[in-house]
Amino acid sequence: LTPKLERLIYVLEWARIEEFADDSWDGIGRPPHVRAWLANAFVAKAVLGITTTVGLVERLTMDKTLRRICGFPP
Helix, strand or coil, X not given: CCHHHHHHHHHHHHHCHHHCCCCCCCCCCCCCCCHHHHHHHHHHXXXXXXXXXXXXXXXXXXXXXHHHHHCCCC
């Protein structure tokens, strides 16, 4: 792991976003992603200094380690 990814793990463990992200879905429309995964990804965007959401999506597409840290399935 790089130092930035280690820092991200520390921040995510400290913030514990999954306790605050509600996964409710009323069954209408497209099933949502787990909100905690998305919240973790946006924290990663800030910690890693990624400036755009498009850049975040590209990084998540390429970086299997970052996906796993954020909680997305491999």
